[in-house]
Amino acid sequence: MERTPDAALIRGLTQRRISRRDALRYAGIGAGAIGLAALLDACGVGSSSAAGSASAAAFDWSQQTLHHQLNFANWPYYIDTSHGTHPTLDTFTQQTGIQVNYKPVINDNQGFYAKIKPELEEGKPTGWDIIVITNGAQLSELIDNQWLIPLDLSKLPNFTKYASDSIQSPSYDPGNKYSVVWQSGFTGLAYSPKATEALGREPDSVDDLWDPSLAGHVGMMSDNTELGSIGLLKLGIEPSTSTPADWTKAAQALQQQKDAGIPRGYFDQGYINQLEDDNTWLTQAWSGDVFLANQTGYPELKFIVPKEGVMFWHDNMLIPVGAANPLDALTYMNYAYDPHVAALMANYIWYVTPVPSAKPIVASLPGGKPVADSPLVFPDQAMIDQTHTYYVYTGTEDLDQWNNTFDPIITG
Amino acid sequence: MEQHLRSDHHGLERPAPDLHELERGKPRLGKRLAPYGLIGPGGLWLAIFFLIPMVAMFLLSLETPVPSQGFKDLGYRFTWHLGEYATALSMFHTQFIRSLVYAAIVTGLTLIVGYPVAYWIAFKGGRHKTTFLFLLLLPFFVSFVIRSLAWQFILSDGGIVLTALERIHVLPQGFHILSTPTAVIAGIAYNSLPFMVLPLYVSLEKIDRSLIEAAGDLYSTPRDVIRKVILPLSVPGIFAGFLLTFIPAVGDYVNNDILGGTNTTMIGNVIQRAFLNDQNYPLASALSFILMLVLLVGIILYARVLGTRQIEEYL
Numbered sequence: 001m002e003r004t005p006d007a008a009l010i011r012g013l014t015q016r017r018i019s020r021r022d023a024l025r026y027a028g029i030g031a032g033a034i035g036l037a038a039l040l041d042a043c044g045v046g047s048s049s050a051a052g053s054a055s056a057a058a059f060d061w062s063q064q065t066l067h068h069q070l071n072f073a074n075w076p077y078y079i080d081t082s083h084g085t086h087p088t089l090d091t092f093t094q095q096t097g098i099q100v101n102y103k104p105v106i107n108d109n110q111g112f113y114a115k116i117k118p119e120l121e122e123g124k125p126t127g128w129d130i131i132v133i134t135n136g137a138q139l140s141e142l143i144d145n146q147w148l149i150p151l152d153l154s155k156l157p158n159f160t161k162y163a164s165d166s167i168q169s170p171s172y173d174p175g176n177k178y179s180v181v182w183q184s185g186f187t188g189l190a191y192s193p194k195a196t197e198a199l200g201r202e203p204d205s206v207d208d209l210w211d212p213s214l215a216g217h218v219g220m221m222s223d224n225t226e227l228g229s230i231g232l233l234k235l236g237i238e239p240s241t242s243t244p245a246d247w248t249k250a251a252q253a254l255q256q257q258k259d260a261g262i263p264r265g266y267f268d269q270g271y272i273n274q275l276e277d278d279n280t281w282l283t284q285a286w287s288g289d290v291f292l293a294n295q296t297g298y299p300e301l302k303f304i305v306p307k308e309g310v311m312f313w314h315d316n317m318l319i320p321v322g323a324a325n326p327l328d329a330l331t332y333m334n335y336a337y338d339p340h341v342a343a344l345m346a347n348y349i350w351y352v353t354p355v356p357s358a359k360p361i362v363a364s365l366p367g368g369k370p371v372a373d374s375p376l377v378f379p380d381q382a383m384i385d386q387t388h389t390y391y392v393y394t395g396t397e398d399l400d401q402w403n404n405t406f407d408p409i410i411t412g
Numbered sequence: 413m414e415q416h417l418r419s420d421h422h423g424l425e426r427p428a429p430d431l432h433e434l435e436r437g438k439p440r441l442g443k444r445l446a447p448y449g450l451i452g453p454g455g456l457w458l459a460i461f462f463l464i465p466m467v468a469m470f471l472l473s474l475e476t477p478v479p480s481q482g483f484k485d486l487g488y489r490f491t492w493h494l495g496e497y498a499t500a501l502s503m504f505h506t507q508f509i510r511s512l513v514y515a516a517i518v519t520g521l522t523l524i525v526g527y528p529v530a531y532w533i534a535f536k537g538g539r540h541k542t543t544f545l546f547l548l549l550l551p552f553f554v555s556f557v558i559r560s561l562a563w564q565f566i567l568s569d570g571g572i573v574l575t576a577l578e579r580i581h582v583l584p585q586g587f588h589i590l591s592t593p594t595a596v597i598a599g600i601a602y603n604s605l606p607f608m609v610l611p612l613y614v615s616l617e618k619i620d621r622s623l624i625e626a627a628g629d630l631y632s633t634p635r636d637v638i639r640k641v642i643l644p645l646s647v648p649g650i651f652a653g654f655l656l657t658f659i660p661a662v663g664d665y666v667n668n669d670i671l672g673g674t675n676t677t678m679i680g681n682v683i684q685r686a687f688l689n690d691q692n693y694p695l696a697s698a699l700s701f702i703l704m705l706v707l708l709v710g711i712i713l714y715a716r717v718l719g720t721r722q723i724e725e726y727l
Contacts, residue, residue: 110689144483265673278570
């Protein structure tokens with residue numbers, strides 16, 4: 001299995017290669033304006049950020065035409081793949097004539113957002129027509145700054161018809177003004193037989209992450225929203241309604257876990273490799289990754305819903321302001337909500353598909369029966385009842401406080 | 413200025429004094445300006461790629477975000493706010509010290525490992541010197557991220573090395589090397605070895621062999637030859653190797669990312685997180701600036717002790 005280095009290491013890839021015209025423009029800037037102001041501006045720290053908002057508000061869908069081109073930034077292993085190609089994308093190209101430049105360049109929300117933010121601030125195109133961002137601080141920032149093109153739901157008939165009730169008009173984006181869900185998923189626990197051996201039983205609780213018999217072999221996430229949320233769950237606090245005082249308590253519990261030498265480390269997407277390599281035995285995990293690991297040579301790994309419950313998140317397709325091909329992007333969004341397409345993707349991705357009616361189609365696919373029956377892909381009410389949602393940051397100050405509470409644990 | 417420049421280059425032949433110049437007492441204008449013209453390209457390079465970014469970074473560290481409702485981004489305002497420096501030092505002094513300690517150990521390790529290698533290639537390499545140097549650099553044709561990831565794979569708890577050693581009871585059960593300071597330091601040392609060996613090799617290679625013969629003729633023991641002749645003559649190489657190893661090692665963040673654990677975070681990781689994850693540009697700039705300042709002061713002191721006379725020839 002391919003290993004995924006930290007996002008920053010491959011940050012050169014997170015932006016589409018600049019075109020020749022861009023290169024000339026940048027060369028012009030370089031030659032003409034070496035002044036300090038220009039440099040500061042280029043660093044994205046200029047004081048003005050109004051440029052983006054004007055174009056977002058004035059967006060007129062009736063003026064748009066298809067360009068038969070689509071630049072799609074997504075997370076790794078997040079679309080059906082067969083022999084190096086993506087069958088649903090190939091079918092899309094055949095049906096619509098739209099060529100898709102699909103790049104799995106997003107390894108974490110924060111890192112990817114930090115890369116595209118300077119362009120958005122200056123009202124420049126990011127180079128992407130669709131990006132996939134989890135509900136959370138970065139999505140709120142994109143919405144509040146009007147850095148997303150409002151969607152025309154009348155051009156998304158499949159969404160209105162087939163999307164699951166749970167993701168229509170979500171609390172983080174009422175009325176699906178800017179976003180439609182790509183896939184959803186759960187953050188729970190994953191473990192290898194070594195954890196069972198060390199504990200003398202199957203792990204079943206968030207408390208097991210604090211168990212001294214697993215010292216040095218517990219994987220925690222470096223994403224501070226995930227880390228803070230599991231700290232809150234451990235204390236029996238509902239993350240979505242937590243207060244800064246609760247955060248401090250959760251941080252203390254996490255610090256105590258760290259001081260006891262129990263976590264092996266704080267990992268990004270690479271946590272799954274740590275589990276596969278036996279470095280960690282019990283780890284925080286995203287539901288779909290474990291199933292993919294099962295298919296690729298690690299059948300012994302298991303994903304569980306601990307008795308405290310799991311975090312339920314949604315990854316959203318968005319069109320950033322300045323996108324060159326917005327109508328092509330919207331066409332693709334509609335295509336992704338076709339139940340047949342959703343079924344083919346669900347059968348590969350193993351996360352929660354936003355299209356419940358894909359279930360019978362998945363069941364009919366070769367090897368699709370266990371996928372269709374899994375509550376982690378097609379969650380029933382019992383599963384939904386065990387989920388929690390993240391705390392919704394009210395603003396930058398709030399977010400800073402969360403960061404300052406949990407970051408010292410990760411970077412200590 | 414001109415005098416100064418000339419006297420520094422004693423390796424070069426000194427130009428014969430111009431008689432006309434001496435008569436007139438003052439060199440021609442063109443001649444007086446020549447040194448400035450010569451440092452022009454290099455100076456411009458430094459100004460564009462070092463000085464201006466430095467100043468920009470410093471100014472950035474004194475900015476504060478404009479307060480706003482929700483997540484609306486109103487950018488930063490220059491306020492002469494020095495608070496970020498206090499935050500940087502009070503929150504992250506552990507990582508500063510840790511990075512300096514790791515880098516010092518790395519430099520020591522690479523010197524101990526690299527010196528014999530460089531010595532052997534320079535003195536015993538014969539006509540295959542180039543081949544040996546090439547072999548030394550061969551692993552570095554692969555990206556260092558890939559190489560570090562390979563180490564993560566090789567040294568993992570369930571990997572080939574540890575399971576084999578545990579099976580023959582060389583290592584106790586449950587022993588692990590990844591996620592420890594040892595793994596991080598070893599990773600950086602491994603990645604910086606050639607940067608130590610190459611300058612050492614150059615300085616050793618330049619040593620006049622007749623000096624060693626002369627030492628032998630004067631009844632010096634082989635140990636004394638190394639201690640009193642070879643080692644002092646290779647000091648510029650050691651200095652250059654130190655600079656090329658120590659400075660990148662302090663700022664390294666990749667090895668900790670890939671090989672590190674819970675208490676191995678280096679200052680590079682903190683800066684990376686502040687810049688890219690939390691987008692706290694002022695704090696990140698303050699951290700970077702402090703790091704540069706510490707390194708700069710340290711290196712100036714170090715250079716005063718060892719002297720910089722011929723260093724530039726080896727860098």
